[in-house]
Amino acid sequence: MTDTLTLPSPAKLNLFLHITARRADGYHELQTLFQFLDYGDDLHFTSVPGEHGARLAHSLPGVSDADNLILKAAELLADKASGPLPGVVIDIDKRLPMGGGLGGGSSNAATTLLGLNRLWRLNLNIDTLADIGLALGADVPVFVRGHAAFAEGVGEQLTPATPPEDWYLVLKPACEISTREIFCHEGLTRDTPKIKIRPAFEGDASRYRNDCEDVVRKLYPEVNQSLEWLSQFGPARLTGTGACIFGRFPTESAARIIWESKPSGITGFVAKGVNQSPLHQKLTELK
Ligand SMILES: C[C@](O)(CO)[C@H](O)COP(=O)(O)OP(=O)(O)OC[C@H]1O[C@@H](n2ccc(N)nc2=O)[C@H](O)[C@@H]1O
Ligand SMILES: Nc1ncnc2c1ncn2[C@@H]1O[C@H](COP(=O)(O)OP(=O)(O)OP(=O)(O)O)[C@@H](O)[C@H]1O
Numbered sequence: 443m444t445d446t447l448t449l450p451s452p453a454k455l456n457l458f459l460h461i462t463a464r465r466a467d468g469y470h471e472l473q474t475l476f477q478f479l480d481y482g483d484d485l486h487f488t489s490v491p492g493e494h495g496a497r498l499a500h501s502l503p504g505v506s507d508a509d510n511l512i513l514k515a516a517e518l519l520a521d522k523a524s525g526p527l528p529g530v531v532i533d534i535d536k537r538l539p540m541g542g543g544l545g546g547g548s549s550n551a552a553t554t555l556l557g558l559n560r561l562w563r564l565n566l567n568i569d570t571l572a573d574i575g576l577a578l579g580a581d582v583p584v585f586v587r588g589h590a591a592f593a594e595g596v597g598e599q600l601t602p603a604t605p606p607e608d609w610y611l612v613l614k615p616a617c618e619i620s621t622r623e624i625f626c627h628e629g630l631t632r633d634t635p636k637i638k639i640r641p642a643f644e645g646d647a648s649r650y651r652n653d654c655e656d657v658v659r660k661l662y663p664e665v666n667q668s669l670e671w672l673s674q675f676g677p678a679r680l681t682g683t684g685a686c687i688f689g690r691f692p693t694e695s696a697a698r699i700i701w702e703s704k705p706s707g708i709t710g711f712v713a714k715g716v717n718q719s720p721l722h723q724k725l726t727e728l729k
Pocket of ligand 1: 468582626
């Protein structure tokens with residue numbers, strides 16, 4: 443019998459995203475609120491007796507294996523081990539759109555770090571795994587730590603937070619957006635004053651926004667149109683650098699009613715916001 447461990451690789455939303463400065467190395471200082479969704483990819487880790495190290499069952503369309511964050515995470519983890527590691531093949535059920543601002547690649551990297559740490563019995567602690575994750579991307583540490591968080595720095599200084607676990611309608615306009623393109627754009631607002639006191643997140647939503655939204659609306663009319671459509675039903679916002687947008691609803695049925703009436707040509711899904719990552723929930727159940 444084959445031995446397969448299946449772990450979730452959830453999406454994140456940036457409930458708000460403020461850009462407060464640009465650093466000398468070109469990276470941006472952010473203040474953002476991360477929450478997970480109970481929706482995402484699944485990674486299947488299957489032991490392969492007689493092999494050593496990790497490999498992919500299938501390549502992802504449009505991503506070379508050398509660039510795939512799953513293999514990059516596995517390689518960085520293998521560097522921390524001494525001696526040969528058991529063979530593992532990793533298969534992925536990809537549901538999260540790439541270039542969507544939902545953190546799919548970063549989440550895959552984090553699920554790989556936690557999954558292989560367990561399968562390879564490396565016993566690295568969460569701080570070490572979050573440090574390894576940061577080398578792969580600014581969004582990886584929050585997925586490694588697994589709690590909704592207010593983030594500062596480039597997104598790695600995390601303070602656990604408990605925003606309301608509402609329902610979201612997430613729409614994916616028909617375009618892919620490169621995070622780099624948006625952060626390099628000359629029109630980006632980079633001087634939002636820092637929030638000094640940790641915000642009362644349930645409070646005045648109009649104080650918070652996504653600073654990437656104006657640039658993305660101008661460059662991608664598809665996103666602009668989707669935001670205008672969703673705004674009819676309540677506040678609608680971009681996540682990360684897009685392309686996905688979201689609206690918040692108190693119940694699943696309220697979100698599904700709007701979902702049923704969405705314009706043709708837009709994909710998306712309805713999901714619940716959760717403050718504990720489904721990955722960590724699953725790992726706790728396995729203990
Ligand atoms: C926009 C967010 O999704 C918000 O959560 C993240 O800040 C992006 O995180 P990510 O996709 O893991 O980004 P990375 O892979 O680290 O960086 C991609 C590119 O985005 C730019 N970048 C990213 C994060 C950041 N704080 N400042 C930046 O300027 C850099 O040009 C970088 O080359
Ligand atoms: N396992 C992976 N899954 C998805 N994308 C990957 C993966 N490995 C590498 N990538 C690359 O990362 C890019 C960004 O993909 P991702 O799904 O993380 O986008 P995103 O949601 O916009 O990210 P973020 O919100 O972190 O900016 C893809 O276009 C792809 O080239």
